[in-house]
Amino acid sequence: MRQHLRLVALLIPMILVASNSYAAVKAGSACTKVGLKSVSGGKSYTCIKSGKKLVWDKGVVVAKPSVAKPAPSPSGSAKPMPSPAVIADPELSPKSIFASASVCQLKSDLNREANLGYQVNPAYLNSVGTVNLAIIFTTYTDAAGDDRAFEEYGKKQFPEVAKFYENSSYGKLKVTMTTTNKYYNINKPSTSYNLMAMNQTSKFWEVAVDAVNAAKGDYDFSKIDAILVVMPSSSSTVDLGAMGMEIREGGKLFQQGITASYINPSNKAPVMPKFLVHEIGHNFGLLHPVNQQSGYAWNVMYWEEVPGADLFGWEKYILKWIEPSQVDCLSTLPATPVINYLEATGISSSNTKLNVIRVSDSKALVIESRRKSEIDDLLPADEGVLVYTVDANLGSNRAPIKLFTNNSRTRVFGNQRLLVGTLQQGESIVADGVKVTVLKQDKSGDFISISRSS
Numbered sequence: 453m454r455q456h457l458r459l460v461a462l463l464i465p466m467i468l469v470a471s472n473s474y475a476a477v478k479a480g481s482a483c484t485k486v487g488l489k490s491v492s493g494g495k496s497y498t499c500i501k502s503g504k505k506l507v508w509d510k511g512v513v514v515a516k517p518s519v520a521k522p523a524p525s526p527s528g529s530a531k532p533m534p535s536p537a538v539i540a541d542p543e544l545s546p547k548s549i550f551a552s553a554s555v556c557q558l559k560s561d562l563n564r565e566a567n568l569g570y571q572v573n574p575a576y577l578n579s580v581g582t583v584n585l586a587i588i589f590t591t592y593t594d595a596a597g598d599d600r601a602f603e604e605y606g607k608k609q610f611p612e613v614a615k616f617y618e619n620s621s622y623g624k625l626k627v628t629m630t631t632t633n634k635y636y637n638i639n640k641p642s643t644s645y646n647l648m649a650m651n652q653t654s655k656f657w658e659v660a661v662d663a664v665n666a667a668k669g670d671y672d673f674s675k676i677d678a679i680l681v682v683m684p685s686s687s688s689t690v691d692l693g694a695m696g697m698e699i700r701e702g703g704k705l706f707q708q709g710i711t712a713s714y715i716n717p718s719n720k721a722p723v724m725p726k727f728l729v730h731e732i733g734h735n736f737g738l739l740h741p742v743n744q745q746s747g748y749a750w751n752v753m754y755w756e757e758v759p760g761a762d763l764f765g766w767e768k769y770i771l772k773w774i775e776p777s778q779v780d781c782l783s784t785l786p787a788t789p790v791i792n793y794l795e796a797t798g799i800s801s802s803n804t805k806l807n808v809i810r811v812s813d814s815k816a817l818v819i820e821s822r823r824k825s826e827i828d829d830l831l832p833a834d835e836g837v838l839v840y841t842v843d844a845n846l847g848s849n850r851a852p853i854k855l856f857t858n859n860s861r862t863r864v865f866g867n868q869r870l871l872v873g874t875l876q877q878g879e880s881i882v883a884d885g886v887k888v889t890v891l892k893q894d895k896s897g898d899f900i901s902i903s904r905s906s
């Protein structure tokens with residue numbers, strides 16, 4: 453046993469030397485990922501954080517592999533150790549080839565409509581800091597309360613929201629809750645809002661006005677940022693969701709709210725576990741990013757039940773959770789392939805998360821890495837690289853995000869097949885004239901190559 457361990461220890465420096473003999477690394481020069489190692493000129497360098505920068509450390513001298521003789525085997529002939537799984541870390545392109553982050557920060561023509569442009573309309577909730585959600589429970593003359601709603605929203609839906617946004621934002625967004633856990637009776641029938649019609653005559657915002665007026669003695673609206681009105685499951689309404697509104701109370705202007713029931717009026721089933729995560733996503737300015745008919749395995753804003761529920765890296769970028777320094781932007785593709793390492797977007801760190809290739813002022817190709825995380829319930833076969841376009845001029849349900857895939861990887865969920873479409877080690881895809889290849893996968897991310905497709 454001890455013998456075996458020593459052999460493994462001897463092999464490590466040999467692999468390092470073999471794989472990196474061509475890398476020209478200098479102490480103090482820029483590197484891309486904390487913990488990366490490179491051997492150059494007989495020294496092994498480690499990528500470390502120095503202030504705000506990532507640089508190669510001063511290095512340690514590597515023992516010459518020729519000195520390390522393998523222990524004699526009983527037969528007298530030392531067999532070479534098989535190493536089928538070892539692929540050398542590809543040498544990364546220098547960071548100097550990337551353009552300023554602003555070159556890839558897309559602009560949108562859709563001023564008032566939700567979009568994926570870099571500047572989120574300030575009418576939406578702040579996505580950094582603390583957002584305090586008031587949950588107000590209401591009853592109407594034609595709809596009595598359902599006590600299960602207290603439990604559903606206070607003990608299930610809200611904790612899901614708090615946990616999801618804490619994780620997805622890397623701790624940059626905290627959602628808190630204020631509720632009195634009692635009913636406010638509105639002295640009119642729920643039919644008076646005409647919500648079933650789902651048209652101009654439906655007064656969703658008036659539901660919120662009535663609830664705020666009824667509850668304002670108990671809630672300090674100066675400390676509230678968003679409003680959730682829970683209607684009884686028996687009220688006369690369609691399935692509820694996020695809405696824009698204009699309510700002034702407690703010296704504040706409220707432009708974002710949600711109406712909800714415990715039982716969905718459409719199918720009489722309880723709301724899904726991440727219902728509120730999705731709806732409050734709209735309050736942050738998020739839209740339905742992929743075409744609703746396509747059956748994706750990704751994104752809570754597509755469907756609350758998907759296995760890969762976390763937001764796309766691009767959405768995290770516009771919500772200011774991924775920093776510009778974590779996005780490598782290419783304005784044009786150089787003649788030689790660009791080699792990069794992307795750490796999975798589910799990991800909280802300051803490492804590079806996205807590679808963006810600008811197509812136009814409003815459109816870009818985005819590459820990100822996904823691994824199983826607190827939010828993403830991925831199987832090993834689902835993990836890999838996602839390649840998609842973002843079009844900031846396409847609104848909700850018009851596929852502003854379009855996934856490029858070879859279509860081979862799906863995940864069975866109930867009686868449907870959800871498209872996973874990740875690329876794994878050795879696989880390539882051509883998207884909008886750009887070829888993306890996954891050179892190597894490791895536990896926390898992917899080495900990729902980006903080149904012209906022709």
Ligand SMILES: [Zn+2]
Binds near residue numbers: 693730731734740
């Ligand atoms: Zn929605």
